[in-house]
Structure formats: structure tokens, C-alpha cells
């Protein structure tokens with residue numbers, strides 16, 4: 218949530234759980250942990266833990282203009298890095314539930330049939346997140362994207378395929394396709410939300426578009442930037458920071474538009490991120506100077522590119538799934554003292 222200038226934001230009402238079969242996903246009957254002989258239990262644990270690792274690695278990374286980092290709340294007043302860490306931990310059993318959906322049903326049923334059930338589980342996860350954070354929207358996008366990818370990873374695993382990022386994303390696209398298209402088709406007339414209004418006003422499909430179009434920002438920009446930076450031996454923190462910047466150059470982030478739905482805010486963000494990356498991103502002095510300038514400008518204008526943060530977390534999770542189950546070790550250069558964000 219962005220800081221409100223002037224009026225104080227009224228405290229949100231205590232979030233109520235959406236209707237559904239219980240609110241504890243770990244207690245769901247499809248839980249493979251109920252059968253200790255089921256090897257799926259370990260897979261579900263491992264994949265969900267790596268997804269949470271993606272969220273926490275993104276949260277602590279700096280610099281990230283406008284966003285919460287370990288050294289700055291960016292333009293936020295009602296969340297900091299600890300809020301994000303608490304929120305991430307709360308989501309782990311929900312990601313696990315999504316993997317279990319994929320493991321149990323994915324190989325047998327058409328992928329799209331899982332979506333309605335998954336969406337209900339996602340709404341319960343949203344409720345947990347809001348309860349944990351006292352009503353702050355910390356991870357709505359990451360939760361949606363992460364549960365889809367976890368389900369897809371379960372499907373891929375059940376089919377005996379390796380967790381290759383492009384294939385997992387393709388499966389996630391299939392899982393969400395029909396329902397997300399239906400959401401957009403009803404945008405002008407159905408129940409409203411920030412994302413659906415952005416589509417009705419500007420034709421921007423936002424987080425739904427990222428999935429429906431085959432994850433172009435993640436696969437075309439975020440993940441390649443992360444892979445290239447790590448492949449070149451760059452410190453993990455800088456690799457993730459540049460991944461966020463690369464995403465900011467392309468993501469149709471409805472969080473950036475703000476309530477006025479001003480496209481100019483998106484253009485400004487993209488232009489500044491492109492200039493910083495063209496100057497070398499966090500690898501060069503000039504790039505870091507431009508990132509610092511961008512941070513000051515976004516904070517002045519209360520612009521928080523939350524969608525890019527969410528997609529960067531997905532890039533880290535996919536990379537971790539694909540390369541190794543355990544978390545990447547810190548590299549030498551990561552020990553540097555925090556630069557002012």
C-alpha cells in the first residue's frame with residue numbers, strides 16, 4: 218500500500234475468510250503429508266519453501282526504487298521488510314497446497330479444471346495474508362502468481378518432467394487461461410477490482426495479462442537478467458536488484474498506475490528503469506547513481522512498482538527450482554555494507 222498524503226487511511230475492517238472448506242490448507246484432505254510414505258510430501262515442502270525463499274530474497278534486496286527493501290520502506294508507510302517477511306512465512310502452507318493440487322490432479326485432469334478450486338484456496342491465502350499484516354496488501358500479486366506456478370510445478374513433477382522454467386510457466390498459463398479470459402471479458406460489467414478497472418479504462422490486462430500472454434515479462438526479461446547476472450558471477454543481491462529493474466522496464470503494473478489510472482506513471486517508471494539499466498544497472502557507478510535518482514523520484518510521487526517485485530520473486534523461485542532445491546549460497550561481494558537506498 219502506498220502512503221496516503223493528507224487524509225489518514227481508515228483502518229481496514231478485520232478481514233473475513235471467504236467461504237470454503239476450512240481455512241487451514243495444511244489440513245486439506247489432499248495433503249500428502251497425511252501419508253508419510255508419500256514422496257510427494259517432500260516435493261511439496263521443498264517447492265513451497267523455494268517459493269517463500271523467492272519472496273524473502275526479493276523483500277530484502279536493495280536498491281529497488283519505490284519498493285520496500287532491507288534498508289528502506291521505499292514509498293510505503295504501512296509496511297516494511299519485516300511485514301513482508303511475516304507475510305511470506307504465512308504463505309508457505311498455501312503454496313504447499315497449490316503444489317499438492319498439481320501433484321494429485323494435474324497429470325490426470327485437464328489443467329484448467331483445477332483453477333476454480335485453486336482460486337478458492339488463493340482467496341483463503343489472501344485472507345491469511347491480510348490477517349497477518351493487519352490489512353496491508355503485501356503480496357496479492359505474488360500469491361496469485363506463486364500459487365499458479367506451484368500448481369504447475371506439481372503438474373510437471375507428477376508427469377515426470379524436470380522443473381524447467383519455461384515449461385512450468387506454459388503449464389501455469391494453461392491452468393489459468395479460461396478463467397482469466399473470462400475475468401477480462403466481464404471487466405466492463407462484472408464486479409470491479411483495480412486490475413479489472415485498469416483493463417476497462419486502458420485495455421491493460423495487468424497480472425492476468427502476464428499469465429495469459431505466456432509470462433513475457435518474467436521469461437523475456439526478469440529470468441534472463443537473473444540468469445545472466447548470476448552466470449557472470451554477480452552477487453545475488455545485485456542480480457535480483459537488476460532483475461527488478463529489468464522487469465520495471467516492461468511490466469504493465471497496475472500498482473504503478475495508482476487510483477487515477479495515469480499511464481504517465483508507468484511511462485516514467487519504465488523510462489527511468491531503462492536508463493539505469495542502460496548505464497549498467499547496479500554493476501556501475503553511473504547505473505547506481507541513476508537508480509538512486511529514480512528512487513528519490515518514485516518516492517516523491519508515491520510510485521511503488523509492486524508487480525515487478527512480485528515477478529522478481531517468481532524469477533528467483535523458478536531459478537531455484539530449476540537449478541537446485543536448496544537456496545543459493547551468498548557470494549563474496551554480497552558482504553558489502555548497505556548503500557543508501
Ligand SMILES: CC(C)(COP(=O)(O)OP(=O)(O)OC[C@H]1O[C@@H](n2cnc3c(N)ncnc32)[C@H](O[C@H]2O[C@H](COP(=O)(O)OP(=O)(O)OP(=O)(O)O)[C@@H](O)[C@H]2O)[C@@H]1O)[C@@H](O)C(=O)NCCC(=O)NCCS
Pocket residue numbers: 218219332335336337338339340343354355356357358359360361362364365410411412413415422423424425427468469470471472475476521522523524525527528
Ligand atoms: C487475479 C487477481 C490476483 C487480480 O486481482 P485484481 O483484479 O485486484 O488485480 P490487480 O490489483 O491489478 O493485481 C493484483 C496484484 O498483482 C500485482 N500486479 C499488478 N500488476 C501486475 C503485473 N502486470 N504483473 C504482475 N503482478 C502485477 C500487484 O501486487 C503488488 O502490489 C501490491 C501492493 O500494491 P499497493 O498499491 O501498494 O496496495 P493496494 O492496497 O493494492 O493499493 P492502495 O490501496 O494502497 O492504493 C502488493 O500486494 C504486490 O503483490 C497487485 O496488487 C485476484 O482477483 C484473484 O483472482 N485472486 C484469487 C486468489 C489467488 O491468488 N489465487 C491463487 C491462484 S489462482
Ligand SMILES: Nc1ncnc2[nH]cnc12
Pocket residue numbers: 218275276281283284285286291293301355356359521523526527
Ligand atoms: N518489496 C516490495 N515493496 C512493496 N511491495 C511489494 N510487494 C511485494 N514485494 C514488495
